[in-house]
Amino acid sequence: MTILQNIVISILEEVAIQDANQYPANVPTYQIPRERFAEIAKVMKTAGARLVAEWATDETLHPHHPLPHQGGGGRGMGFGIYACYAKDSEYLIIKTYTPLEDPTFPSLVKKFVPAYRFERQMKSLMGVVPVGHPDPRPWIKHEDWPEDAYPLRKSFDASKPIPRVAGEYRFIKAEGEGVYEIPVGPVHAGIIEPGHFRFQAVGEDIINLEEKLGYVHKGIEKRFETLSWEDGAKLAGRVSGDTTVAHALAYCRAVETMTECTPPERALWLRALMLERERIANHLGDIGAICNDVAFAFLLYQFSILKEKLLRTNLKLFAHRLMMDKIILGGVAVDISPDAKNGILTEMDWLVNEFERLVIIYDENPSLEDRVRDAGILSPDTAKGLCVVGFVARASWQPIDCRLQNPFPPYDIIVPRVAVLKSGDVHARVWVRIEEIRESIRIIREILNSLPEGEIACKFILPSPDIAGFAVVEGWRGEVVYWLQSGPRGEINRCMIRDPSSVNWIALEQAIHGNIVPDFPLCNKSFNQSYSGNDL
Amino acid sequence: MLRILHQIFRTGIVTEPLPSAIEAEIEEVGARLEEAIKRRFRRSLTIRQVDAGSCNACELEIHAINNPVYNSERFGIHFTASPRFADMLLVTGPVSRNMEIALCRTYNATPCPKLVVAVGDCGCSGGIFGESYASLGGVDKVIPVDVYIKGCPPTPVVMLQGILKAVGK
Ligand code: SF4
Numbered sequence: 001m002t003i004l005q006n007i008v009i010s011i012l013e014e015v016a017i018q019d020a021n022q023y024p025a026n027v028p029t030y031q032i033p034r035e036r037f038a039e040i041a042k043v044m045k046t047a048g049a050r051l052v053a054e055w056a057t058d059e060t061l062h063p064h065h066p067l068p069h070q071g072g073g074g075r076g077m078g079f080g081i082y083a084c085y086a087k088d089s090e091y092l093i094i095k096t097y098t099p100l101e102d103p104t105f106p107s108l109v110k111k112f113v114p115a116y117r118f119e120r121q122m123k124s125l126m127g128v129v130p131v132g133h134p135d136p137r138p139w140i141k142h143e144d145w146p147e148d149a150y151p152l153r154k155s156f157d158a159s160k161p162i163p164r165v166a167g168e169y170r171f172i173k174a175e176g177e178g179v180y181e182i183p184v185g186p187v188h189a190g191i192i193e194p195g196h197f198r199f200q201a202v203g204e205d206i207i208n209l210e211e212k213l214g215y216v217h218k219g220i221e222k223r224f225e226t227l228s229w230e231d232g233a234k235l236a237g238r239v240s241g242d243t244t245v246a247h248a249l250a251y252c253r254a255v256e257t258m259t260e261c262t263p264p265e266r267a268l269w270l271r272a273l274m275l276e277r278e279r280i281a282n283h284l285g286d287i288g289a290i291c292n293d294v295a296f297a298f299l300l301y302q303f304s305i306l307k308e309k310l311l312r313t314n315l316k317l318f319a320h321r322l323m324m325d326k327i328i329l330g331g332v333a334v335d336i337s338p339d340a341k342n343g344i345l346t347e348m349d350w351l352v353n354e355f356e357r358l359v360i361i362y363d364e365n366p367s368l369e370d371r372v373r374d375a376g377i378l379s380p381d382t383a384k385g386l387c388v389v390g391f392v393a394r395a396s397w398q399p400i401d402c403r404l405q406n407p408f409p410p411y412d413i414i415v416p417r418v419a420v421l422k423s424g425d426v427h428a429r430v431w432v433r434i435e436e437i438r439e440s441i442r443i444i445r446e447i448l449n450s451l452p453e454g455e456i457a458c459k460f461i462l463p464s465p466d467i468a469g470f471a472v473v474e475g476w477r478g479e480v481v482y483w484l485q486s487g488p489r490g491e492i493n494r495c496m497i498r499d500p501s502s503v504n505w506i507a508l509e510q511a512i513h514g515n516i517v518p519d520f521p522l523c524n525k526s527f528n529q530s531y532s533g534n535d536l
Numbered sequence: 537m538l539r540i541l542h543q544i545f546r547t548g549i550v551t552e553p554l555p556s557a558i559e560a561e562i563e564e565v566g567a568r569l570e571e572a573i574k575r576r577f578r579r580s581l582t583i584r585q586v587d588a589g590s591c592n593a594c595e596l597e598i599h600a601i602n603n604p605v606y607n608s609e610r611f612g613i614h615f616t617a618s619p620r621f622a623d624m625l626l627v628t629g630p631v632s633r634n635m636e637i638a639l640c641r642t643y644n645a646t647p648c649p650k651l652v653v654a655v656g657d658c659g660c661s662g663g664i665f666g667e668s669y670a671s672l673g674g675v676d677k678v679i680p681v682d683v684y685i686k687g688c689p690p691t692p693v694v695m696l697q698g699i700l701k702a703v704g705k
Contacts, residue, residue: 142634151669158669161633186638189617191585191598194635215634216589219670235664241593241689285599298540304603305550311600321691322593361539532591535634 004085004092005030007043012036019095021467023257029082029093029468037081037096038106038132044085044092045111050387052084052091052472053481053498054108054118056126058154060100061488079128081105082496084470084481089405093470093483098128107132114387114503125221126152140214140535143167151222152494158222174200174208182517186215193531197520204516209509217535224495229255229462230329232492236482237324240499240533245271245278246475247497247533248327253408253471254482255329258463265452267331268409273344273447274323274332276440279476280351281310283433283440286528290430291362293522294371302358306351313347316340331457341448348441359434372427376523378511379424388507390478390500391436392527394420395428403474414446424511426526436476465490477501477530499533551607565693569700570611580612581703584622584646588639588678589671590629594656594689598626601692608696619643624651624702630662630671631678643679651702653683655695660684 008030022029057080078099085092098105107130108115119130120139127150144164186194196212236251237244288303311321317340318326326333383396393400401418403411419435421428468485478500487493508527573581601608619642654675657663662673675681685698
């Protein structure tokens with residue numbers, strides 16, 4: 001499908017230049033003049049596309065290329081500004097540039113809500129200014145950073161600590177009689193990642209929630225620029241540890257598009273096997289944890305036994321409980337024996353049996369039902385407007401799953417049946433995940449029953465200079481996006497990561513309105529977004 | 537309700553029988569741990585976990601030591617929400633710049649004597665994230681550390697062993 005592409009071509013005619021150095025070819029990149037950046041967003045919105053990601057690159061060190069209207073790529077001018085859109089199975093990247101002397105670009109916030117954080121982050125970390133953005137506060141970067149410290153710029157020395165300065169972060173305030181504020185975090189009560197939540201409440205009712213994240217910002221994107229392509233896969237596997245397979249896979253696939261490398265069939269199928277095992281393990285753990293948040297600890301323990309068993313099998317088969325570092329450039333690092341194959345099939349039989357027993361208990365428990373239904377509702381319209389992805393989207397009637405929309409083998413043959421629900425509440429998010437476990441079990445069985453023979457990796461060739469690659473992978477939380485660019489010497493010049501959390505966190509703020517304060521942990525758990533994947 | 541009871545009886549106590557070498561290992565580690573905890577902490581060791589910047593996989597494995605298979609509670613270990621009740625801080629991650637202050641505050645809020653255990657390759661030395669503008673490196677760059685648990689992430693058994701080592705100190 002090329003609906004979006006056709007729109008861009010018809011509106012911009014000769015001023016849109018397709019960049020031939022961006023891979024894969026089915027995700028075209030168009031360079032457009034800066035002043036028309038927001039106009040394209042508007043037509044994308046009208047066409048029903050969603051904003052996938054927005055990011056900036058520092059291209060000041062690139063050899064100078066002529067400007068687009070002179071028929072060139074405009075590199076070496078300053079900063080590249082990118083927006084990625086998607087509609088159904090079509091992805092499209094729009095690029096513009098902004099000069100070093102005046103690093104501004106038109107904000108897309110009025111058209112797309114997720115731009116709200118993307119652009120604050122671009123401004124904070126790259127120092128490019130979204131004109132028309134309503135919120136001048138930093139994002140990810142905290143208030144005690146020097147304002148002109150832009151870590152993603154090439155001129156920034158990332159090896160040294162930076163000084164703390166005095167600063168204040170102003171939360172949005174609701175005023176009125178009986179309104180009070182509850183600050184929570186960054187260190188939370190349980191064993192979870194840190195972040196800050198600011199509630200405004202009246203009585204028990206939450207009237208506003210504001211998230212402040214960035215606490216676990218480790219400078220991951222910048223770190224990539226110092227690594228070899230091979231080591232990049234290891235770092236990608238640690239962007240959000242619970243999604244190690246999907247992140248490493250999205251990274252490897254993006255790099256592989258740049259070298260037009262196709263790993264052997266068997267490797268592709270084993271990758272899918274790991275991806276589905278990761279999905280099942282996380283879903284099991286989270287469903288249990290959600291039940292625990294409504295004081296039904298019994299199911300937490302039951303589900304965690306199932307999860308533990310899967311992780312142990314992983315350890316036995318892949319030498320790592322979470323399968324870290326098993327996806328490598330050009331394929332996978334471990335093969336499975338025929339015995340192991342049968343072992344997994346037996347394990348799946350066992351799992352189906354045990355899992356279905358627990359599902360009946362979940363389904364038949366009225367006190368549980370009472371808490372999970374109608375709590376934390378994200379309506380289909382809001383979900384669409386926020387461009388959410390993953391199970392959060394599917395529980396709110398958005399049929400987005402890139403295993404379907406951007407399939408790689410074996411998903412082209414073993415097509416997942418995607419579960420979509422309308423109610424958008426905690427229960428819907430649980431139920432979508434229950435359906436996904438069932439489906440992943442089916443996929444794993446099919447993979448093992450027709451696993452191709454052959455090699456598990458091919459020789460990996462390094463990307464040539466000055467090209468870019470892109471990939472999306474459906475992790476258990478949703479669409480994981482990587483966009484990579486090689487520099488003038490063929491090194492990693494930029495690695496843009498978009499975890500599903502970067503868009504889904506905003507949805508939690510919206511879903512919590514009108515709920516009571518004691519239900520927040522439950523609603524939050526039903527989203528269970530990654531802090532590390534968001535903060536990078 | 538009957539279904540729940542039935543499932544409880546079906547499941548039995550997954551922690552008790554020792555079908556595999558791993559479980560024997562847990563018991564062994566656990567028994568020593570229990571003894572040390574009885575001796576030094578009057579039967580209970582209260583832990584406050586702090587994620588100072590981890591990738592979250594270390595948290596997954598800390599969660600796992602609470603599952604019925606490892607069941608760390610039976611050794612008298614339990615996790616608390618408040619550092620004020622804690623005997624031990626279990627700290628993961630390279631310490632991010634944005635968590636440095638919160639980590640120091642948590643450390644100061646924990647009563648003495650306190651133990652600090654750095655978890656994971658990142659907690660030990662900064663791991664793959666190293667030291668940079670955003671990551672200060674290992675936990676000992678910010679607060680004193682008693683014991684280091686290596687691994688990326690450490691498995692639950694290694695985690696329990698590390699806690700034992702700290703308690704035995
Ligand atoms: S040690 Fe490994 S698992 Fe733990 S936080 Fe670091 S990268 Fe993640």
